[in-house]
Amino acid sequence: MAGSPVVALPPARPAPGEPLIRLRGVTKRYGSGASELLALKGIDLDVAAGEFVAIMGPSGSGKSTAMNILGCLDTPTGGQYLFKGAHVEALSRDQRARLRRRYLGFVFQGFNLLARTSAQENVELPLLYRGDAAAVRRAAAATALRSVGLGGWEHHTPAELSGGQQQRVAIARAIVTAPAVVLADEPTGNLDTQRSHEIMGLLLALNRDQGITVLMVTHEPDMAAYARRLVHFVDGRIARIVVNPHPVVAAPAGLAVDGSA
Numbered sequence: 001m002a003g004s005p006v007v008a009l010p011p012a013r014p015a016p017g018e019p020l021i022r023l024r025g026v027t028k029r030y031g032s033g034a035s036e037l038l039a040l041k042g043i044d045l046d047v048a049a050g051e052f053v054a055i056m057g058p059s060g061s062g063k064s065t066a067m068n069i070l071g072c073l074d075t076p077t078g079g080q081y082l083f084k085g086a087h088v089e090a091l092s093r094d095q096r097a098r099l100r101r102r103y104l105g106f107v108f109q110g111f112n113l114l115a116r117t118s119a120q121e122n123v124e125l126p127l128l129y130r131g132d133a134a135a136v137r138r139a140a141a142a143t144a145l146r147s148v149g150l151g152g153w154e155h156h157t158p159a160e161l162s163g164g165q166q167q168r169v170a171i172a173r174a175i176v177t178a179p180a181v182v183l184a185d186e187p188t189g190n191l192d193t194q195r196s197h198e199i200m201g202l203l204l205a206l207n208r209d210q211g212i213t214v215l216m217v218t219h220e221p222d223m224a225a226y227a228r229r230l231v232h233f234v235d236g237r238i239a240r241i242v243v244n245p246h247p248v249v250a251a252p253a254g255l256a257v258d259g260s261a
């Protein structure tokens, strides 16, 4: 796979004025006949490069379905998904996988790290899938771990790390490929308040300092407050999009971001 081109993706940035992500009339149907369920009922959403967007809404409102589509893990039943101007809904499974590996990073509520595998090796995984050489992987993973405050913790396994540290490893794994977008699905859902704000501080830094677009599902208003826009899902539709005039610009004072907790 090394060096394989990203088929059907435009190499350049989206055309001027065109968003990084554009959903138009996106629907998703599960099942058929009596068990048919329309999980998304026509979603329109534009996300510009460099945005920080929170996705909120009650359980069952379609947030995960939308994130799976945005993350190229699933395809819409109808409508269009344009990423950098490319029609994702028309890509093959293999092409979507390439798009995912090239442009997207993922952070999950449950961290999703490989047990009995060091932090370093967990972070190297996306580079292994991409076909990078061992020395390249080692250096990039070490840099990513340092950038999330985990320099010196490379050889610890998940069981030897706190929840907050495990989520930092997961963030390092998400950013080691220098993605355009990080999709975070309730990234603080398993963490206490202090660790949650530390993780939000990290996501904020990625967004602000590296220009990574962040799409984050959260139930917690305190965490959504870091985002510039709040997209509210209700019953398979976007009920409203609220612009946050004063997003949180730094994790609350007194929270150490040194990886020690």
Ligand code: ADP
Residues within 6 Å of the ligand: 030, 031, 037, 038, 039, 057, 058, 059, 060, 061, 062, 063, 064, 065, 066
């Ligand atoms: P949320 O993330 O907001 O909780 P989901 O996107 O998980 O919502 O679910 C939206 C609706 O789609 C729910 O009614 C859910 O039961 C249904 N659903 C989700 N995934 C599937 C699936 N794989 N098969 C059938 N129904 C599903």
